[in-house]
Structure formats: C-alpha cells, structure tokens
Amino acid sequence: MTDQEMEMSVPGKGATVWLTGLPSAGKTTIAHALAERLRGEGRRVEVLDGDEIREFLSAGLGFSREDRHTNVQRIGFVAELLSSNGVTALVPVIAPYADSREAVRKRHRAEGTAYVEVHVATPVEVCSVRDVKGLYAKQAAGEISGLTGVDDPYEEPETPDLRIESHTQTVQESAAALHALLTEKGLA
Numbered sequence: 463m464t465d466q467e468m469e470m471s472v473p474g475k476g477a478t479v480w481l482t483g484l485p486s487a488g489k490t491t492i493a494h495a496l497a498e499r500l501r502g503e504g505r506r507v508e509v510l511d512g513d514e515i516r517e518f519l520s521a522g523l524g525f526s527r528e529d530r531h532t533n534v535q536r537i538g539f540v541a542e543l544l545s546s547n548g549v550t551a552l553v554p555v556i557a558p559y560a561d562s563r564e565a566v567r568k569r570h571r572a573e574g575t576a577y578v579e580v581h582v583a584t585p586v587e588v589c590s591v592r593d594v595k596g597l598y599a600k601q602a603a604g605e606i607s608g609l610t611g612v613d614d615p616y617e618e619p620e621t622p623d624l625r626i627e628s629h630t631q632t633v634q635e636s637a638a639a640l641h642a643l644l645t646e647k648g649l650a
Contacts, residue, residue, distance in 0.1 A: 476506075476545035477649040478538075478570060479640070481554040482563065482619060483582030484611040485597050486589040488628035488636065489554035492582060495637035497552055500650060505550055510537055512555035525608045531562045538566030545575045550649070558610045560617040576649055580640060581622040586611050588629040 479496075481489040490511055497507045515537050516523070523529040534557045541551040557563050563579065570577035589611070590598035601609040608614040624643050626636045644650035 475576070475649060476548045476550055477576035477578060477644070477647075478541040478545045478551045478553060478566075479578045479580060479644070480541070480557065480563065480566065481552070481580045481582050482557045482622075483584060484586055484589045484616055485556065485609065486592040486594045487582040487584035488592075488626075488633065489556075489582045491633050492626065492628065492636045492640065493552040493554040495633050496640050499637060499641055500550055503650070505650070506548055507550045507552060508544055509552045509554065510541055510544075512537070512553075515540075515555070525614070527559065530558060531565075534559075534562040535565060538569055541566070542570050542573055542575050545570070545577075546573055550644075556610050556616070558614070558616045560619065563619065576647070578624070578643065578647070578649070579619055579622045580624045580626060580643075581619045582626050582628055582636075583618070584628045 481493055483489050490509075493509050497509050500507045516533065519536055519540070520533045523533050534555065537553060537555055541553050544551040567577050567579065593599055597606065597609055598612070600606045601612055610616045624640060626639060628636050631639075641650055
C-alpha cells in the first residue's frame, strides 16, 4: 500500500451535511457537485439520495407524517454511522418536518458527530417549473396528492447553517458556498 493509499484509508473527520428543501429545489444536484469536489480533494464521500434510500432502505414506507419521520430517522442513522467513521455523508433529502430533522441533529450531537443543515430555499414556483420528476405536473393533474410544499406541509428550517437560493446562482456557486462553510468549520 502506498503512503497516499494509507493516508486515504485512515478515517478522517466525517460530517453529515443534510440538504433539505422542496422537490426539484436542486438538493441532489448540489450534493453531487460538492461530492465531486470533495473526492477530488481526497475526501471520503457518500451521497445518500432520498429516492435511492426509499427504494432500498425504506421500501414499503408511505408518505404519512409517521412514515416520513421513520424514513428520515433511518437515513439519519446511516449518515451518522458513516460520518462517525470519517465519511462526509451528503444527504439531499426533503425531510419536511422540523422535529424529524431536529431528532437527527440530536443523534449526531449525542454521538459527537458533526452535522450541518443546509436549506436549499428554492421557491415552489421555480421548483414546479423545473419539475425534475414530473411530480408537480402529476399533482396539478390530480394524479397524486401529498406533494411536499404544495398540498402537504414543508417546515422550513428557522436557523440552518447555510441557506442556498439555487434559483439565483449556478450549481457550482451553490456547491462552492457549501464547500466554504465546510472549510470554515474544519470539515473540508
């Protein structure tokens, strides 16, 4: 094993970076851009995509408040586990309820693991135009209900560590702002 490989295999300081926001706000896109940058700097990074988690870890859960809470807690557990082992876990997950996000924050605090909350604060009007997954169109057509921020609640974070307005800056600018915050906190 080379010195560089040994250095990268030793766990460094991990962190969970939770990107919350409405569907199509830009959470996953920003997370992947940041992941690429951090990996380029030799960091160990995992992106815990909400859709993938729902398919593999939370299959069978619906979208009731209780099921959404359970989903967020499962993701928070995995993120904390990764983070406590030196991985930067980027979590682009809606997590619509403040109490669910706070429970994840408390778990991290209890374990002594860094946690950063980022609100990707994109207005619903912009998200509905982006409509990456066609959810807003399906909701408007009456094909689905319970769309977060439209006919289901989304509780915006009151004091996030960072607020990104993805509709006023590029993906790279958003990722750079988040990278700067992580650097300032000694996490990048």
